[in-house]
Amino acid sequence: MEHLEQHERLEMWEKIQKALFDEQIDKFRAEFLELHPYDQAKIFEEQDEDIRFIIYSYLSPEEMADVIEQVDEDLVEAFITEMVPAFAAKVLEQMSTDDAVDILNELDKNKVASFLTIMDKKSSEEIKELLHYEEKTAGSIMTTEFVVIHTQMTVKEAMRHLRKEAPSAETIYYIYVVDSFKKLVGVISLRDLIIAEGEWLIQDVMSERVVSVPVGEDQEDIAQMMRDYDFLALPVVDFQDHLLGIITVDDIMDVMDEEASDDYSKLAGISDVESSSDTAISSAKKRLPWLIALLFLGMLTASIITRFEAALEEVAILAAFIPLIAGMAGNTGTQALAVAVRSISTGELEKKGKIKVIWRETKTGLITGFCCGIIIILLISLVYNQFFLGIIVGISLMATLLIATISGAFVPMMMDRFNIDPAVASGPFITTLNDLISIFIYFGLATAFMSFLV
Amino acid sequence: MEHLEQHERLEMWEKIQKALFDEQIDKFRAEFLELHPYDQAKIFEEQDEDIRFIIYSYLSPEEMADVIEQVDEDLVEAFITEMVPAFAAKVLEQMSTDDAVDILNELDKNKVASFLTIMDKKSSEEIKELLHYEEKTAGSIMTTEFVVIHTQMTVKEAMRHLRKEAPSAETIYYIYVVDSFKKLVGVISLRDLIIAEGEWLIQDVMSERVVSVPVGEDQEDIAQMMRDYDFLALPVVDFQDHLLGIITVDDIMDVMDEEASDDYSKLAGISDVESSSDTAISSAKKRLPWLIALLFLGMLTASIITRFEAALEEVAILAAFIPLIAGMAGNTGTQALAVAVRSISTGELEKKGKIKVIWRETKTGLITGFCCGIIIILLISLVYNQFFLGIIVGISLMATLLIATISGAFVPMMMDRFNIDPAVASGPFITTLNDLISIFIYFGLATAFMSFLV
Structure with a gap:
């Protein structure tokens, strides 16, 4: 299966729509959820309000979160606002923290406050922390859902911990190692971890030369760094080397695209990036x-x-x-x-x-x-x-x-x-x-x- | 440790240089090899010819290959050409196939032929296959060093296979599954593999909805796709769905950068991308x-x-x-x-x-x-x-x-x-x-x- 072309999406949609009109929830869910979230989002974006409301009622907040994460950033604000607030809060809760923060940054402050109140405490605290960081810095693009292990764990213990954390972590391919003061002291790739013997200590197999970025670092410099060093993820630290979050390569690809559009538009003398959806x-x-x-x-x-x-x-x-x-x-x-x-x-x-x-x-x-x-x-x-x-x-x-x-x-x-x-x-x-x-x-x-x- | 700044590299180099002048091979190797290959490359690029020749004699072809992979593309041709041919052939052999092909594509045909003759047979065959693909297509940016497993393997057998292949594979985070006709039928992420039970069959845990690109696909479209779907790797297939290679996200970041420079230069009316190193x-x-x-x-x-x-x-x-x-x-x-x-x-x-x-x-x-x-x-x-x-x-x-x-x-x-x-x-x-x-x-x-x- 390749990237779906517009017409393929249309065909796909016609099938799904039939299930929707016949109120066959199960059939709709089976067909729709089989698609990649990106294609789900593209189909969802093209629907009218009444169809969108049916979709909200047919999908769980977690499923809807996958769709919303892939929706065009210019449209996402409107969708979140039109949802029943309790549902919207649950959707935001289920999204990657960094993506949820991007959306909340676009909403007005009253709305943000009310969402944060309805949300479960853990999610709302994670989001509140990230909301403080300035736009276009490491802090604003990092996620706080990462796997962290301690120097004194054995490889076997680390693998067990990893298996438990894997479903909610943004990436598990780099695992960061902290000491007892929560300071970042090392990194081990999953690749090296699975080759290592089970009883070895993490501190003996990890690499101590871990590259990190300060939380205020400019996103363009981070992109450059990630490209030069071929990293899939980068840890973000405060000035005392405490591990605050990680930045993954998929977010960096979005940054590269954004910065390239920005430079391009400026060369042509357009003050702000324009898209075809502008009036x-x-x-x-x-x-x-x-x-x-x-x-x-x-x-x-x-x-x-x-x-x-x-x-x-x-x-x-x-x-x-x-x-x-x-x-x-x-x-x-x-x-x-x-x-x-x-x-x-x-x-x-x-x-x-x-x-x-x-x-x-x-x-x-x-x-x-x-x-x-x-x-x-x-x-x-x-x-x-x-x-x-x-x-x-x-x-x-x-x-x-x-x-x-x-x-x-x-x-x-x-x-x-x-x-x-x-x-x-x-x-x-x-x-x-x-x-x-x-x-x-x-x-x-x-x-x-x-x-x-x- | 952050991205090394120019002056940090200079300091680093002064230390390494001392070891070099004193002919202390071990000390030089210890200091130099501790650096990230990107920094090794940046330091290497700045040396004069005589120093470069000493470095060639102090490093193994495999270590040199790591450096050359990170060297600026405008300079790499000169370095490969100045090396003793037998050494250069060994360096090319140790590089990722896709990077070696990029270099060979810049050299004149006689040189390529002579390198391919000195090289070991397996590497030279892999390289020859890739040399045929047109520039800027999937074929030209893919690598043939990937891990492939069969539908009938158990999870445990797959993990054992993976541990063996991990050191030479370009990525092990997506593992592609082929049937007995070598056709691509599925994919499983390492994340899902480590959560799965050991005795399950791969065909029961893999995802059948594997997204692939045809070998002739334009690199810009592939970059777009990888960004939209947040993939870390994409399999490349021929028209009968045989798995030919994979494209990893680090190559795609280079493509994105190249395409952005290209569009930017064209908007300014420069026929070909110029860099500061042009005369x-x-x-x-x-x-x-x-x-x-x-x-x-x-x-x-x-x-x-x-x-x-x-x-x-x-x-x-x-x-x-x-x-x-x-x-x-x-x-x-x-x-x-x-x-x-x-x-x-x-x-x-x-x-x-x-x-x-x-x-x-x-x-x-x-x-x-x-x-x-x-x-x-x-x-x-x-x-x-x-x-x-x-x-x-x-x-x-x-x-x-x-x-x-x-x-x-x-x-x-x-x-x-x-x-x-x-x-x-x-x-x-x-x-x-x-x-x-x-x-x-x-x-x-x-x-x-x-x-x-x-």
């Missing part, structure tokens, strides 16, 4: 801040051009190459920007050294500038039969490409230096800044050499 | 194709403007707003493009329906166009005291933003329809296309209403 108004709201900011920068460019109105009146054809020069500057700046932002976020920049990267970009700008400059001189000489105009456009293009390439790399580095997320120096900003510089160079040159043009 | 010439080569293509599009825009030379000679100030209008069109088009490309790659678009998304973008374009149009009319009226010019720029801007928004969404959808990777419709292309359209609208309007301007 036109919410899309416009996310795009307008940049557009309006750029409008004002555009007015600045316009005022530079008006200062050269005399030159334009004399040689109107100068205007024809404004979009070409400004466009090329913008594009080459975006290219350099993208490379710089990536190399900052992967840590490559630090390794190479900023000066070296800027010098590399300078040489790149010289090469691209030279090539494009020569081509445009030839094109303008041939097409417009104006060699001097070609020279002016060509030299402007060379200077522009050089400066735009350097600034595309330099601006994000400076932002990083001052602890501003370099991805904020998005494409449109660099583009418009380079428009401005390029126009200045072009008309400056044109005015200086006006005598050759007229 | 200026190789960077320029990756950027020039787009720049030169855009240069020709820019010439087209120039030729449109020259057709309106008469209008420009009469009202030179018209030229001042060219960069503003073209820039806004380019930026808004890139925003719409980024949203469309993301929603195509996540499959969201298919769910929503194209018509609906285009209609949503149309409304978004109307809203942003209206807001920006009104602002520019006010600005030009106030700053330049020219109400009619403001009206013409404002209306052009409205029309331009509307068209640019729609085209930003429409172009990638069309490309997807004709099976072209929509990410190729990168920012610079949409930007320059929209430059062209916007200039046409602006001068068209200006010429039509010239009488109000002069």
